[in-house]
Amino acid sequence: MARSLSLLGATGSIGKSTLDLIRHNRADWRVEALTANCSAAELASLAREFEAKIAVVGDEACLPELREALAGTSIEAAGGETALCEAAARPVDVTVAAIVGCAGLAPTMAAVQAGGTVALANKEALVSAGGILKQAVRKAGATLLPTDSEHNAIFQCLQGGEISEVRRILLTASGGPFRTFTAEALQSVTREQALKHPNWSMGAKSTIDSATLMNKGLEYIEAHHLFPVGLENIEIVVHPQSIVHSMVEYRDRSVLAQLGPSDMRVPIASCLAYPERMKTPLEPLDLTKVGTLTFEAPDEARFPATRICREAIEQGGGAPAILNAANEVAVAAFLDDSIQFLHITRLVEETLDQVEAPTPRSLEDVLAIDAEARAKAQELLTIPQ
Ligand code: NDP
Numbered sequence: 001m002a003r004s005l006s007l008l009g010a011t012g013s014i015g016k017s018t019l020d021l022i023r024h025n026r027a028d029w030r031v032e033a034l035t036a037n038c039s040a041a042e043l044a045s046l047a048r049e050f051e052a053k054i055a056v057v058g059d060e061a062c063l064p065e066l067r068e069a070l071a072g073t074s075i076e077a078a079g080g081e082t083a084l085c086e087a088a089a090r091p092v093d094v095t096v097a098a099i100v101g102c103a104g105l106a107p108t109m110a111a112v113q114a115g116g117t118v119a120l121a122n123k124e125a126l127v128s129a130g131g132i133l134k135q136a137v138r139k140a141g142a143t144l145l146p147t148d149s150e151h152n153a154i155f156q157c158l159q160g161g162e163i164s165e166v167r168r169i170l171l172t173a174s175g176g177p178f179r180t181f182t183a184e185a186l187q188s189v190t191r192e193q194a195l196k197h198p199n200w201s202m203g204a205k206s207t208i209d210s211a212t213l214m215n216k217g218l219e220y221i222e223a224h225h226l227f228p229v230g231l232e233n234i235e236i237v238v239h240p241q242s243i244v245h246s247m248v249e250y251r252d253r254s255v256l257a258q259l260g261p262s263d264m265r266v267p268i269a270s271c272l273a274y275p276e277r278m279k280t281p282l283e284p285l286d287l288t289k290v291g292t293l294t295f296e297a298p299d300e301a302r303f304p305a306t307r308i309c310r311e312a313i314e315q316g317g318g319a320p321a322i323l324n325a326a327n328e329v330a331v332a333a334f335l336d337d338s339i340q341f342l343h344i345t346r347l348v349e350e351t352l353d354q355v356e357a358p359t360p361r362s363l364e365d366v367l368a369i370d371a372e373a374r375a376k377a378q379e380l381l382t383i384p385q
Contacts (some may be wrong), residue, residue, distance in 0.1 A: 004032050004093045004094075005030070005031055006035075006095045006096070008095065008098055008104065008122075009099040010034040010043060011037075012100060013201060017264045018272070021265055021269055021272060031050040031051065032054070032090050032092045033053065033055070034047050035056040037057060037099075037103070038057055038059040040062045040065035044077075054075065054090075055075055056079065057078075058081060063079030085107050089110040089111065089113065090114070092116060093116065093117065095116060095117070095118050096121065096147070097119065097122045098122060100122070101122075101324075102124050102125065102328065102366075102367075105363065108120065108122055109132075111142075113142075114142070117142070117145060117274075119147045119268070120144055120148075121148060126222045126226070127323070129363065131225075132363060132366060133225075146271075149246075149266070150171050150223070151223060152245070153244075154223065154248055157246070163227060166250060167250060167253070168249040169233060169246070169247070170235050170246060171235065171246050172236075172237050172242070172244050173216040173237070174197070175238040176197065177198055178211055183301070186302060194211040198240070202264075208334060209331065211341070213303040214345065214348070217305045220309055220310060220313070221313045224313055231310070237295050237297070238297065240294060242262040243259050243262070243287075243293055244258070245267075259287075260285055261283070308348055308349055308352070317357060317358055318355075318359065319352060321373065322373040323351075325377065326350075326374075327344070327348050330345075330347040333347075338381065347377055351380060354380070357369040357372070357373075
């Protein structure tokens, strides 16, 4: 029998990779809800192709365009944040949570509260609201499957092992496009250079996060929430080839690694088919062509983002939500050409210094901290560096 799927963030990079897998296994899937923010024409075209029951745009102003593009079909159209959450709460076999940023938190929470299986790509939701999301997972009896390639690799390496037997988690990082740049050279890197990731094809925000290594810092926090081995037992290792997607060391010093092509369809397929395996249209990994796999320690003097993230999660309380919000503001400003590359992490650190927040107890608390941190980061943007 076909399995049902809802996809939050259908028009993004993860969304398209997910739909490509569905396209190649069409008879196995029935699509319930597809969502976007405002890419109404693209969303409507996907909803038609995959015969979705409902298409939702987060930005209500884009609903008329969506309605028009879906005219003559029986596909429901809806718009706005409440509609996103209602669509996310529809009962399905798998919901892929792939909205970018904290904007994905409320819909992801709605999917979790519905008690189904949620394939989580939206790492910012876990960074900002880790404790609350995990509590909601427990309460609803939901299943959270890590879709981020590193966390999916760790998840796979843990199959057949016990988390209590884990000595260390080794979170691999490509190092981004500026891995070999000097501190001086980093001062003048451009938006175009930062948007060219050497190995992965991702949305703009994640690509910039990978260039600053903020992505790895967010993933460190994400790993802490998903795999409770203690922060001191999660280590970041730079691995420029992005073939080993992460590793788990057990207490006997056995190290298990998951390898694969640098293509998000691999971890997404692992989530969609879990606990089974599905075919993907990918070429097999040819290690003789890759040749060499190398590993090096991260340099936090040139790339302070991982240190900032580690300090934020150690501090706890509202710090991770502040960090995430400030980073979203800083990345948007960099993409806008309003600030320079090195200003991104500086702005995040300054915002963390200036905003204080107690431990959030609810989704509303997290969203309030997020809003306050965004406002402070925007204010700091206006101060010349
Ligand atoms: P993209 O920017 O490519 O896509 C984002 C998606 O979210 C789009 O469908 C976009 O719609 C939608 N969206 C954006 N803002 C809102 C909003 N305010 N309300 C509702 N929907 C919104 O992102 P990616 O696919 O690269 O990343 C998605 C998530 O997955 C991120 O959290 C990222 O960290 C994570 N991730 C991504 C990886 C990758 O390889 N891309 C790898 C691992 C994790 P619209 O098109 O209308 O703007």
